[in-house]
Amino acid sequence: MDYALLGDGRCAALVSGSASIDWLCWPRFDSAPWFGALLDSARGGAWRVTPTRPATVERTYIPLTNVLETRLRTASGEAVVVDAMTIASEETKRDELVADHELLRIIRCDAGEVELEVVVDPRPDFGQARVRIEDARALGIRWHAGTTLVTLRAEVPLQLDDAGAVRATLRLHAGESVAFSLVFDADAPAIVPVLGEAARARIDRSIAWWRAWIGRARYDGPHRDQVLRGALALKLLAYAPSGAIVAAPTTSLPERDGGDLNWDYRYCWLRDASFTARVFLELGYVEDAEQFCGWLLHTTRLTRPELRVLYDVYGNEPGVEHAVPGLAGYHGSTPVRVGNAAFAQRQIDMYGEVVDAVAQVIRITGEPDRETRHLLRDFGEYVADRWHLPDSGIWEPRGPLHRHTHSRVACWVVFDRLLDLSARRLLPEIDTARFSAIRDAIRSDIEHHAFDPARGCYVGDLDTAELDASVLLMSYYGFHDAASPRMRSTYAAVERALGAGRGLFYRYDESRRAGEGAFWICSYWAVEHLARGGSSLAAARRLFAEAGAYANDVGLMAEEVEPASGAQLGNFPQAYTHVGLVSAALSLEARARRETAERRAQPRAEVRP
Numbered sequence: 219m220d221y222a223l224l225g226d227g228r229c230a231a232l233v234s235g236s237a238s239i240d241w242l243c244w245p246r247f248d249s250a251p252w253f254g255a256l257l258d259s260a261r262g263g264a265w266r267v268t269p270t271r272p273a274t275v276e277r278t279y280i281p282l283t284n285v286l287e288t289r290l291r292t293a294s295g296e297a298v299v300v301d302a303m304t305i306a307s308e309e310t311k312r313d314e315l316v317a318d319h320e321l322l323r324i325i326r327c328d329a330g331e332v333e334l335e336v337v338v339d340p341r342p343d344f345g346q347a348r349v350r351i352e353d354a355r356a357l358g359i360r361w362h363a364g365t366t367l368v369t370l371r372a373e374v375p376l377q378l379d380d381a382g383a384v385r386a387t388l389r390l391h392a393g394e395s396v397a398f399s400l401v402f403d404a405d406a407p408a409i410v411p412v413l414g415e416a417a418r419a420r421i422d423r424s425i426a427w428w429r430a431w432i433g434r435a436r437y438d439g440p441h442r443d444q445v446l447r448g449a450l451a452l453k454l455l456a457y458a459p460s461g462a463i464v465a466a467p468t469t470s471l472p473e474r475d476g477g478d479l480n481w482d483y484r485y486c487w488l489r490d491a492s493f494t495a496r497v498f499l500e501l502g503y504v505e506d507a508e509q510f511c512g513w514l515l516h517t518t519r520l521t522r523p524e525l526r527v528l529y530d531v532y533g534n535e536p537g538v539e540h541a542v543p544g545l546a547g548y549h550g551s552t553p554v555r556v557g558n559a560a561f562a563q564r565q566i567d568m569y570g571e572v573v574d575a576v577a578q579v580i581r582i583t584g585e586p587d588r589e590t591r592h593l594l595r596d597f598g599e600y601v602a603d604r605w606h607l608p609d610s611g612i613w614e615p616r617g618p619l620h621r622h623t624h625s626r627v628a629c630w631v632v633f634d635r636l637l638d639l640s641a642r643r644l645l646p647e648i649d650t651a652r653f654s655a656i657r658d659a660i661r662s663d664i665e666h667h668a669f670d671p672a673r674g675c676y677v678g679d680l681d682t683a684e685l686d687a688s689v690l691l692m693s694y695y696g697f698h699d700a701a702s703p704r705m706r707s708t709y710a711a712v713e714r715a716l717g718a719g720r721g722l723f724y725r726y727d728e729s730r731r732a733g734e735g736a737f738w739i740c741s742y743w744a745v746e747h748l749a750r751g752g753s754s755l756a757a758a759r760r761l762f763a764e765a766g767a768y769a770n771d772v773g774l775m776a777e778e779v780e781p782a783s784g785a786q787l788g789n790f791p792q793a794y795t796h797v798g799l800v801s802a803a804l805s806l807e808a809r810a811r812r813e814t815a816e817r818r819a820q821p822r823a824e825v826r827p
Contacts, residue, residue, distance in 0.1 A: 219471075219770055219774070219776050219786045219790045219791075220234055220235035220770060220771070221233060221234055221235075221240070221241075221256075221770070221774070221790060222277065222279070222286050222301075222772045222774065223284070223451065223454055223467065223774060223791055224284060224286060224301055224302060224303045224321070224454075225284060225303055225454035225455075225467070226303035226304065226305055226319065226320075227305070227453075227454075227456060227457065227458030227459075228245060228246055228247075228318075228319065228457060228458060228459065229242070229243055229244055229245060229246050229247055229249070229303075229319065229467075230242075230243070230247060230303075230454055230455075230467035231253070231301075231303060231321060232256060232467070232468070232790075233286055233288070233301055235275060235277065235288075235771070236266075236268070236275060237266070237267040237268075237275070237277075237288040237290065237299045237301075238255070238264050238265065238266045238267070238268075239253050239264060239265040239266075239301075239321070240253060240254075240255040240256040240262070240264050241253055241254065241255070241256040241257075241467075241468060242265075242321065243467070243484070244319055244366075244368070244402040245318075245319055245366075245402055245404060246457065246531055247455075247457065247464045247467055247484045247485075247531060248464075248482075248484040248485060248530055248531070248536065250342060250343035250344075250347065251263075251342075251343070251344070252340045252341070252342050252368060252402075253265060253339075253340065253341070254341060254344050256468070256471075256548060257344075257469075257470060257545055257546070257547060257548055257554050258344060258545045258546040258547070258554075259546070260546070261341060261344045261345050261544070261545065261546075262341055262344055262545075263339045263340050263341030263342075263344075263345070264337075264339060265321075265323075265336075265337070265338045265339070265400070266335075266336070266337045266339075267288075267290075267299050267323070267325060267334055267335075267336050268334060268335045268336075268337075269290050269292050269297070269332060269333065269334050269335075270333040270334065270335060271292045271293060271294065271333070272292065272293075273290045273291055273292045274290075274291045275288060275289065275290055275291075276288075276289045276291075277289065277771065277772065278771075278772060279447075279450075279772055279773075280300075280425055282428065282429045282432050282433070282446065282450075283424070283425050283428035283429060283432075283450070284302075284428050284450050284453075284454055285300065285301070285302040285421065285424055285425050285428065286299075286300070286301040286302070286772070287299070287300055287301075288301070289328075290332065290334075292330075292332055294330050294331050294332065294333075295327060295328075295329050295330025295331045295332040295390075295391075295392070296327070296328045296329040296330060296332065297325060297326065297327050297328065297332040297334060297390060298325070298326050298328055299323060299324075299325050300323070300324045300325075300326070300421060301321075301322075301323050302321075302322050302420075302421055302424045302425075303319075303320065303321055303322075303424075304316075304317075304320045304322050304420045304421070304423070304424050305423070305424045305427045305428070306420070306423060316409065316411065316420075317401040317402075317403070317409045317411050318402075318403070318409075319401065319402035319403075320399060320400070320401050320402075320411055320420070321399075321400040321401075322397065322398070322399050322400075322411075322417060322420060322421060323397070323398045323399075323400075324395055324396070324397045324398075324417065324418065324421060325388060325390065325395060325396050325397075325398070326390070326394065326395030326396075327390035327391055327392050327393065327394050327395070328392065329392050330391075330392060331389065331390070331391050331392075332388075332389075332390050333387070333388065333389045333390075334387070334388045334390070335385070335386075335387055335388075336385065336386045336387075336388060336398065337383055337384070337385050338359075338370055338383065338384040338385075338398075338400070339381075339382070339383035339384070340361050340368055340382075342361070342363045342368075343363075344542065344545060347363045347364070348363065348364075349361050349362065349363050349382065350362040350363075351378065351382050353378055354369075357369070357371070357410055358370050358371035358372075358376075358410065359371075359376055359378055359384050361382075365404065365405050366402065366403065366404055366405075367402070367403045367405070368400065368401065368402050368403075369400070369401045369403070369410060370384055370398065370399070370400050370401075371398070371399050371401075371410065371411070371413060372386060372396065372397065372398045372399070372413075373396045373397050373398075373413050373414070374386050374388060374396050395418075397413050397414070397417040397418070399411050399413060399417060428450065431453065432446055432449060432450055434502055434503065435449055435501045435502060435503075436500075436501055436502035437501060437803070437804065437807070439803060439804075439806070439807035439810070440807075441762070441766075441803040441806070443773070444766055444769075444773065444799060444803065445501075445799070445800050445803045445804075447772075447773035447774075448773075448796040448797075448799045448800040449497075449498075449501055449503075449796075449800060451773075451774060451791050451793075451796045452494055452497065452498070452793055452796050452797065452800075453506075454467075455467065455494075455791075455793050456494075456506065456509075456510075457486075457531040459531075460513050460516075460531050460532055460533070461509035461510045461511075461512055461513030462486040462491065462510070462513050462517075462529065462530075462531040462532070462533070463486055463490070463491040463494045463495070463510060463793065464483070464484055464485060464486055464531065464793070465483040465484075465485065465486070465487050465490045465491075465528075465789070465792065465793050465794065466483035466484065466777070466789035466790060466791065466792050466793060467484060467789075467791075468483065468484065468789045468790055469481070469482035469483065469484055469554065469555060469556060469789070470482065470547065470548065470551070470553070470554040470555050470789075471548050471551075471776070471787075471788055471789045471790055472547075472548060472549070472551035472787060472788070473734050473735060473777065473778055473787055473788045474551075474732075474733060474734055474735065474787065475549050475551060475780070475785070475787065476549060476550050476551050477551060478551070478552065478553065479734070480547065480548075480551055480552070480553060480554065480555055481555060481558060481560075481789070482536075482539070482555050482556055482557055482558045483558075483789040483792075485528045485529060485530055485531075485536050485558060486513075486528060486529050486530070486531060487527065487528045487568075488514070488525055488526075488527065488528070488529075488568045488571065488572055489527075489565070489567065489568045489571045489572075489612065490793050490794050490797070491510055491793075492510075492568070492571035492572050492574065492575035493571060493575070493794070493797045493801075494510070494793055494797050495507040495510040495511070495575045495578075495579070496574065496575045496578050496801075497797050497800045497801055497804075498510075499575075499578050499579060499582065500800075500801070500804055501800070501804075504579070504582060504583065507575070507578070507579050508579055508583065510575070511575070511576050511579050511590070513533065514572065514576070515589060515590065515593060516533060517529055517533030518533075518593070522593060522596055523593070523596035523597050523599065523600040524600065525568060525569065525572065526561055526562075527560050527561055527562075527563050527565050527568065527614070528558060528560060528561050535561060536557050536558055536561055537556065537557040538557050538559075539555055539556070539557035539558055539559040540555070540556060540557060541553035541554060541555055541556075542554045542555070542556060559616070560610075560614045560616075563609075563610040563614055564607070564609045564610060564619065565609055565610050565611060565612070565614060565625070566601065566604060566605065566607065566609045566625045566628070566629060567609070567611060567612055567622070567624055567625040567627075567628035567629070568628070569597055569600070569601050569628065569629065569632050570627070570628025570629060570630070570631035570632050570695075571628060571631075572597070573594060573597055573598075573631065573632045573635050573636065574631050574635055574695070576590070576594065577594075577635040577636075577638065577639055580639060580644055581639075581642070581644075584644075585644055586644060586645070591645055591646075591647055592647065594636060594639070594645060594648075595636075595645070595647045595648050597632060597636075598632060598633065598636050598648055598653055601629050601632045601633075602633075602652070602653070602656050605626065605629035605632075605656070605660055606621075606663070607619075608620050608621045608622075608681070609622060609625050611624060611625050612624050612625070612688050613688075613725060613726065613729075615728075620679050620680070620681045620682065621679065621680040621681055622678065622679055622680075622686075622688075623664065623668040623676055623677060623678050623679065623680065623686065623688070623689055624678065624686065624688035624689065624691065626660055626663060626664050626668065626680075627664060627689075627691065627692055627695060627697050628695075629660055630657055630660040630661055630664070630695075630697060631695050631697075633653045633654070633656055633657035633660070634657055634695075634696070636648055636653055637650060637653055637654060637657065661697075664676075664697075667680050668680055668689075669704065670683060673711055674704075674707040674708075674710075674711065675689075675704075675707055675708040675710075675711035675712070676689040676692070676704070676708045677689070678726055678727075679726075684726055684727040684728065685711060685712060685715045685716060685726065685727050686725065686726040686727075687712055687716055687723050687724070687725050687726065687737070687740035687743060687744070688725070688726075688740075688743070689708055689712070690708070690709065690712060690740075690743040690744055690746070690747045691743055691746075692705060692708075693705055693746070693747050693750045693751070693752065694743070694746050694747075694750070694801075699751060700747050700748075700750035700751035700752040701751035701752065705747070705752060706752060709744070709747055709748075709752050709753075712744075713744070715727065715730075716730060716740070718730075718736040718781040719781060720764055720767075720781070720784075721741050721761055721763075721764025721765040721767070722736035722738075722740075722741055722764075722765070722768075722779055722781050723736055723737065723740035723741055723743075723744060724736055724737060724740070725737035725740055734778065734787075735777075735778030735779050735780045735781070735787040735788065736778060736779045736780075736781050737777070737778055738765070738768070738775060738776070738777060738778055738779055738792070738794075738795040738798065739792075739794045739795050739797070739798035741761065741764075741765035741798070742762075742765060742795075742798030742799055742801065742802040743798065744761055745758050745761050745762045745765065745802040745805070745806070746798075746801060746802050746805050748761060749802065749805040749806045749808075749809045750805060750809070755806070755809050755810060755813060758802075758805075758806055758809070759806060762802055762803070762806060765799075766799065767784075768784050768786065770786065774790070774791040775790075775791055775792060775795040775796060775799070776788045776789065776790040776791060776792050776795065777789055777790070777792040777794065777795060
């Protein structure tokens with residue numbers, strides 16, 4: 219994927235390697251796209267900036283930010299496109315009127331002379347929405363779709379063509395720049411941001427905001443650039459008004475190029491979001507993790523203690539899954555889907571991830587409130603009656619339910635964490651004797667029925683004995699020591715059967731047979747296992763470097779990797795993959811600190827004269 223991601227904590231845009239904005243859903247992640255060329259170049263619409271002469275392109279995020287710079291070099295000169303979804307502080311909002319949603323592009327010439335064509339072509343909902351276009355002159359070009367309004371203003375004359383696209387030709391000399399502002403408003407009248415120096419100040423404020431946020435990250439290890447980029451990407455997937463964290467900002471990017479494994483990931487999966495919250499916490503972002511926990515409490519009020527697999531950013535059910543007819547799809551991969559039917563599945567493992575994330579927050583913040591304590595107790599009671607049931611599991615296949623090992627381990631996590639909180643006097647409401655007995659019963663079931671003595675490894679499914687990379691999470695959760703004989707032999711079996719070479723792993727046997735890509739986070743689970751004692755620190759670091767080599771030029775990662783070509787597959791960027799990278803890097807650093815401390819603690823040999 220040659221895309222970079224922009225965002226403002228409410229929605230996201232994808233910018234191609236040629237400075238074209240090909241994806242933008244407004245006003246939130248799961249809204250219909252205003253630019254959708256990512257999935258259909260003819261019907262989707264885009265915002266293109268194109269040199270009129272051949273050009274080479276380089277791009278990078280401005281250091282420690284989510285503000286993008288794309289540098290276009292031609293024979294006659296050099297231009298830079300600076301892209302940001304602007305962010306305003308509360309102080310700024312008090313001082314001036316600012317739009318809630320602004321996509322700001324500033325094009326400047328750094329050397330010589332450059333001529334560029336700018337085309338802004340919104341196609342709301344792939345051209346299916348009824349749009350009224352208005353040239354409001356000084357107030358900009360306006361696209362009205364129902365009650366919503368999108369306004370474009372620029373520091374150059376704009377021409378509206380018969381197809382409803384806006385065009386401008388720029389001829390810039392060194393030192394000159396032009397600002398374009400695209401603003402979304404749910405209802406007219408709209409706020410029209412000031413251009414000129416005020417627009418450049420909004421870029422500067424956005425840069426300052428991102429640097430202030432990332433500057434609080436608690437990590438200074440050897441993989442700092444990757445970790446901070448991963449954290450910045452994850453922050454872009456958090457919906458600031460509620461605390462929900464989406465799995466990815468896109469829909470229908472295929473897991474198999476040209477195939478039909480195309481799903482809508484613009485929702486909050488409790489499992490993925492819980493992993494993300496834990497990573498935020500480990501990096502020192504306690505308030506981000508707390509915000510997710512607060513969203514969880516609010517979201518589950520109507521169904522607790524039963525959880526749904528996924529929710530929209532306000533905690534509602536996503537729309538019914540359906541295919542959008544007539545779209546070309548990414549690289550011809552159809553159908554293009556909206557909504558996700560996994561909502562209704564039974565995935566018992568997510569209770570473990572949710573309880574683990576909430577427990578981690580409580581250990582840092584102190585005594586939980588009454589509602590949180592009751593919620594955790596109710597989760598325990600719910601899982602106590604259901605841990606033995608088959609489910610769809612972590613990979614949510616659309617077929618028969620099975621008794622997945624990972625789901626059983628996650629159920630063990632529920633009781634292990636609740637009992638730990640009780641021992642710390644933070645959760646007095648639970649029946650410790652009952653929960654302790656259930657925890658022991660789950661462990662016994664896993665030890666006796668999920669371990670295959672003939673192969674010397676844990677299998678992923680008690681019904682079919684298929685191998686599954688998710689068993690490597692046993693050491694992550696503390697179910698097994700990574701250095702134990704069973705875990706070492708399990709890793710060896712997983713590597714033999716699911717290893718795809720060059721640091722990649724398939725997620726389970728059937729995905730390998732079906733020709734899917736390697737599932738990227740599995741590489742980082744393997745790194746975690748090695749870093750936690752499954753092998754040497756050097757081996758873990760080598761695998762980490764191999765897995766990270768598939769990231770794109772701005773450090774972003776999709777869901778999967780095609781092993782033969784190294785191409786990224788699946789929705790992009792994927793929260794899960796960046797969570798895996800950050801968590802693995804933190805485990806590597808913890809192992810390095812531990813080994814350093816152990817070496818320093820060893821008595822020095824006596825030197826005789």
